[in-house]
Amino acid sequence: MKQIRLVALLCLLPFCAQSNEIYHIRRLSERELTQTYSRLLLDACRHADQFWQDLPTDPQSGCWGSGRSDQMNEGIRAISGMVLASGALLKYSDGLNEAERQHCRERATRAIRYAVSSHITGTQKCTDGKSWGGSWQSAMWTATLTFGARLFWDDLDPELRHGVERVIASEADRFLKLTPPAGRIGDTKAEENGWNMTCLAVAASMFPAHPHAAAWHEKAIEYMMNTLSVPQDALDKTLVDGRPVSEWFVGANLSPDFTLENHNIFHPSYMGCSSYFMTQAEMYYTYAGRPVPQAATHHLLDTWKMFQTIILPSSESAYPQSMDWELHGLSFINLYASLASRHQDTLAARMEDNCLQYERAWQAMCHGDLAVPGSRLGFIRHAICAEQTAYAFLAHKIFGPPAKEITARKAASQLQGVWPHDYSEFIVHRTDSKFVSFSWKNRIMGLLIPIGQGHDGNPNVTYPLTSGLVGAFELTPKKPAGPKTVEHVWNETPNGFETTGSLLLNGGLLKQTIRVTSVGKQTVVYQDRVTALTDVSLSRELGVPVGIENDEVTGGKRAVYYQGGKTTFDWKTPRPPLALTSSWANVDGRLGVVMVAGSGLSYQPAPGYDPHTAVCSDVLYGSFSDHPRHFKAGEQVAQRTVLFFVEVTPKTTATLSRSCATPETSGTQVLRFKLPEGGQREVPLLSATK
Numbered sequence: 001m002k003q004i005r006l007v008a009l010l011c012l013l014p015f016c017a018q019s020n021e022i023y024h025i026r027r028l029s030e031r032e033l034t035q036t037y038s039r040l041l042l043d044a045c046r047h048a049d050q051f052w053q054d055l056p057t058d059p060q061s062g063c064w065g066s067g068r069s070d071q072m073n074e075g076i077r078a079i080s081g082m083v084l085a086s087g088a089l090l091k092y093s094d095g096l097n098e099a100e101r102q103h104c105r106e107r108a109t110r111a112i113r114y115a116v117s118s119h120i121t122g123t124q125k126c127t128d129g130k131s132w133g134g135s136w137q138s139a140m141w142t143a144t145l146t147f148g149a150r151l152f153w154d155d156l157d158p159e160l161r162h163g164v165e166r167v168i169a170s171e172a173d174r175f176l177k178l179t180p181p182a183g184r185i186g187d188t189k190a191e192e193n194g195w196n197m198t199c200l201a202v203a204a205s206m207f208p209a210h211p212h213a214a215a216w217h218e219k220a221i222e223y224m225m226n227t228l229s230v231p232q233d234a235l236d237k238t239l240v241d242g243r244p245v246s247e248w249f250v251g252a253n254l255s256p257d258f259t260l261e262n263h264n265i266f267h268p269s270y271m272g273c274s275s276y277f278m279t280q281a282e283m284y285y286t287y288a289g290r291p292v293p294q295a296a297t298h299h300l301l302d303t304w305k306m307f308q309t310i311i312l313p314s315s316e317s318a319y320p321q322s323m324d325w326e327l328h329g330l331s332f333i334n335l336y337a338s339l340a341s342r343h344q345d346t347l348a349a350r351m352e353d354n355c356l357q358y359e360r361a362w363q364a365m366c367h368g369d370l371a372v373p374g375s376r377l378g379f380i381r382h383a384i385c386a387e388q389t390a391y392a393f394l395a396h397k398i399f400g401p402p403a404k405e406i407t408a409r410k411a412a413s414q415l416q417g418v419w420p421h422d423y424s425e426f427i428v429h430r431t432d433s434k435f436v437s438f439s440w441k442n443r444i445m446g447l448l449i450p451i452g453q454g455h456d457g458n459p460n461v462t463y464p465l466t467s468g469l470v471g472a473f474e475l476t477p478k479k480p481a482g483p484k485t486v487e488h489v490w491n492e493t494p495n496g497f498e499t500t501g502s503l504l505l506n507g508g509l510l511k512q513t514i515r516v517t518s519v520g521k522q523t524v525v526y527q528d529r530v531t532a533l534t535d536v537s538l539s540r541e542l543g544v545p546v547g548i549e550n551d552e553v554t555g556g557k558r559a560v561y562y563q564g565g566k567t568t569f570d571w572k573t574p575r576p577p578l579a580l581t582s583s584w585a586n587v588d589g590r591l592g593v594v595m596v597a598g599s600g601l602s603y604q605p606a607p608g609y610d611p612h613t614a615v616c617s618d619v620l621y622g623s624f625s626d627h628p629r630h631f632k633a634g635e636q637v638a639q640r641t642v643l644f645f646v647e648v649t650p651k652t653t654a655t656l657s658r659s660c661a662t663p664e665t666s667g668t669q670v671l672r673f674k675l676p677e678g679g680q681r682e683v684p685l686l687s688a689t690k
Helices: 002-015 030-051 076-092 098-117 138-150 158-173 190-206 213-225 231-235 268-287 300-308 333-341 346-365 379-399 408-415 650-658
Strands: 052-054 062-064 417-421 426-430 434-439 445-450 472-475 484-493 496-505 510-519 523-532 536-549 557-562 565-570 584-587 591-597 602-604 617-625 629-631 636-646 668-674 680-684
Touching: 030 052, 030 076, 030 098, 030 346, 030 379, 062 076, 062 098, 076 098, 076 138, 076 379, 098 138, 098 158, 138 158, 138 190, 138 268, 158 190, 190 213, 190 268, 213 268, 268 300, 268 333, 268 379, 333 346, 333 379, 346 379, 346 408, 417 484, 417 496, 426 496, 434 510, 445 523, 445 636, 484 510, 510 680, 523 536, 523 668, 523 680, 536 591, 536 636, 584 650, 591 617, 591 650, 617 636, 629 636, 636 650, 636 668, 650 668
Parallel strands: none
Antiparallel strands: 052 062, 417 426, 426 434, 434 445, 472 536, 484 496, 496 510, 510 523, 523 636, 536 617, 536 629, 557 565, 557 584, 584 591, 591 636, 602 617, 668 680
């Protein structure tokens, strides 16, 4: 096993950092892309060998992972992902020698036999003594398992083929009398409808001679039409697969602007997976040589258009309302590959290229594992990533070569602008140097991401803190700290946006008025004023925080500069918080912060990886105090004014800090400052409490 790991690591080395950059990203030709996919999947299969188990009760069966029957994803789902990865290699890779091909075929065949025999329609049990199937996610597992088997169908014996057909028929049949569910606010059903639809699509396209094939096909279309569905579909008379959209429509799963909410937040991960389920259906029908239903693209490109507003140049998404899964765990590589190849989308082609190279580099960091550094999910994350990568590889082979990818300059130009999203209540401003957003709903927070030059070499600078910019106050005795929006407005400006609103904090004991102004290419101004609504005792002020990712993915060190000093924070060696001795600070020449008014800058390193998000996130506070204070009702608790500049050096940050002034103009106090790109701006300040 050590020898296999060494070989895998040596194969990965060309994709590691070459100089001072953490990542060495370059444009790959179509041949280089497919070769990289092949090597990545082969190394993924080698890594999975350590999780393989033979079954003493049946020498012809075996499984990767735990082999469990239930919703613990390291059961049948992991098996199906590895079967698909193996099938893709067997069908399309020319990089396997005969021994590797035989090993891959033998493992995948035994795993398929295990899965079909332990299904509720089979005669055996899973490793936990139960059968699997007929459950919440089992249709999705079955679709991937079946498609993986079809990729090397001729190598399977007739009995095993019959078993695969038996399982897919059982899973598809249970939807024939069901109606797709719907849910738009907080709990979409888009991803559930999408994964259930894939089972119907595989069954209908791969087994057209089955007596239920026509019924599966019709039901697949119904589920396609109600995956990325929006309210306006109810009145749409456009014909799709022979019927008006309104007749197919059951209910909306996305808002009218194609934003999607799940887990009670705007959730890009579920927007991505709901979309790539649609592209999988296109793939199944194309592979089977059957016409792709029109419904397979219903609102796919509309959703992609919205999705682009939050996709970063690295190919990962921004998370304006934070993230509740592993931050880097779920790539959209299969969505990009299908959009690039079948739909000839040039931006998707660029995103796929970048995504593949980052994934390959992370695989090198983890010695063949596709689970990102810090992942607590282990083999199941590896298997899911292998599955997604296999679908991306298959897009090239089934749909054909992708579009010629767009240049970085053109991509940045295409995505620039202000994007208000009224239904999920967040607003975005993008330039070629920054992504900034502010959210007033679900999770009230701001997010600022540097995306200028050098982004490819080290794309992950900031982290989407759930309290980003807004911060928090700790009271004595402790009171609930979650903010509640009272009111807010926003408006687009000639070179950005400005949004103002009021929050109730700590169970209504404090009122916070916030104004966030995104100015020009590189600047964000944060202001707030906090007043006590009753007598309160304050123990800590955690003001104007920005998460700074500092872990293996980002290189493991952050250099923090300030007036007269520099401190390096190594994620492997946690150190005490640092109270910064100046009114400005700069992180790695990527993010500058200037405190115009506040309690003092502080940099606080993470104690280690967060087990849920798989990230080490340091926090840079624009205003921090741990001095206990008492305030009477009506008194001002805090008033902060903090400027952020992206892609500026420490020297430039210091210069910009000296340009800040707060004169009074026409009876209104303003903040006057220089912009990094040149010129001067004024922003009205929030009035002080009378």
